[in-house]
Amino acid sequence: MNKKTHYQIIVTLLLFFAITSCKQEKKAPETTDELETEITEEAEVVQSKIILEKLEGSPAYKDAALILDTSDEIVAKKSGEMDFSFNVENYELGAQTKGPNAQKLANSGKGQHIHFILNNQPYSAHYEPNFKKEIPDGIHHLVAFLSRSFHESVKNENSVVVRKLVVGEKPEDKLNLNMEAPTLIYSRPKGEYTGDGTKEVLLDFFVLNTKLSKEGNKVRAKINGTEFTITEWVPHVIKGLPMGEITIQLELVDEAGNVIPGPFNKVTRKITLKN
Numbered sequence: 001m002n003k004k005t006h007y008q009i010i011v012t013l014l015l016f017f018a019i020t021s022c023k024q025e026k027k028a029p030e031t032t033d034e035l036e037t038e039i040t041e042e043a044e045v046v047q048s049k050i051i052l053e054k055l056e057g058s059p060a061y062k063d064a065a066l067i068l069d070t071s072d073e074i075v076a077k078k079s080g081e082m083d084f085s086f087n088v089e090n091y092e093l094g095a096q097t098k099g100p101n102a103q104k105l106a107n108s109g110k111g112q113h114i115h116f117i118l119n120n121q122p123y124s125a126h127y128e129p130n131f132k133k134e135i136p137d138g139i140h141h142l143v144a145f146l147s148r149s150f151h152e153s154v155k156n157e158n159s160v161v162v163r164k165l166v167v168g169e170k171p172e173d174k175l176n177l178n179m180e181a182p183t184l185i186y187s188r189p190k191g192e193y194t195g196d197g198t199k200e201v202l203l204d205f206f207v208l209n210t211k212l213s214k215e216g217n218k219v220r221a222k223i224n225g226t227e228f229t230i231t232e233w234v235p236h237v238i239k240g241l242p243m244g245e246i247t248i249q250l251e252l253v254d255e256a257g258n259v260i261p262g263p264f265n266k267v268t269r270k271i272t273l274k275n
Helices: 003-026 032-048
Strands: 051-054 065-068 073-076 080-089 113-118 124-126 130-135 138-147 160-167 183-188 192-194 200-208 218-223 226-230 236-239 244-253 266-274
Touching: 065 138, 065 160, 080 113, 080 138, 080 160, 113 130, 113 183, 138 183, 138 200, 160 200, 183 244, 183 266, 200 218, 200 244
Parallel strands: 073 160, 192 266
Antiparallel strands: 051 236, 065 080, 080 130, 113 124, 113 138, 138 160, 183 200, 200 236, 218 226, 218 244, 244 266
16 A cells, blocks of 8 residues: 555545544534523423403394492491392393303303302302302402303493492401492403313403593403513403413503502412313
8 A cells, every 4th residue: 555545545534534533513512501492492382372352243132231239338237148239231141141152151151140249259150140259257259240151251331340348346357448449350261161162262251431542541460471561451362272271360460560459459370171
């Protein structure tokens, strides 16, 4: 073997080892930081699939009315069971709401009903106008409104009752209630959803003493960390939710994005979705 041939062999071997080394470096395992970045990007993709859309197609019930024949402040000397006797006009409790939304949303087989909400806690549903409720000592904020069978609230001036309950001998106003202040009342979603009911989940709330607009007060919704701004008081559906526990936060905010003072204007709830 002459020197020239020997030199060519050495150069060829060096090139081979260099190319092999480069390929091995490209196939090297990713670092922890790279993996974390990839996981974060995947999580962002999952979150970005959550969609909030206006719900349309529900009967309006513009003339429906819920009436409670009492003063704006109800006083009771003792805590315990209180009788509530509502009058309902131009609306049938127990009937199934007509239209496509009863089929695509979680729907009550018992039909249309009243949502009864004390101090912005999860509502109780009532399918008759007369019922009893356990009310503890204290000064409480009561909101009751008509609900369609699939739990969408009826939104007009007469479909809602708002009262201040003063219960007990010396009740404390722990909430520092201002009944005239802008107030957000949470309604849906609530509880557990299964099967087809997980595909479109109703988001619904009541606003009192204010209107929503692009330039004024708004509702900020955070759904599993994905943020939406709602500038119109209409029902919405949430699409693209993953199975499991879902966290929903609603805030009533002013034009600058600050939460408006009030005991109920920032609320967080959890629901569960199952196959």
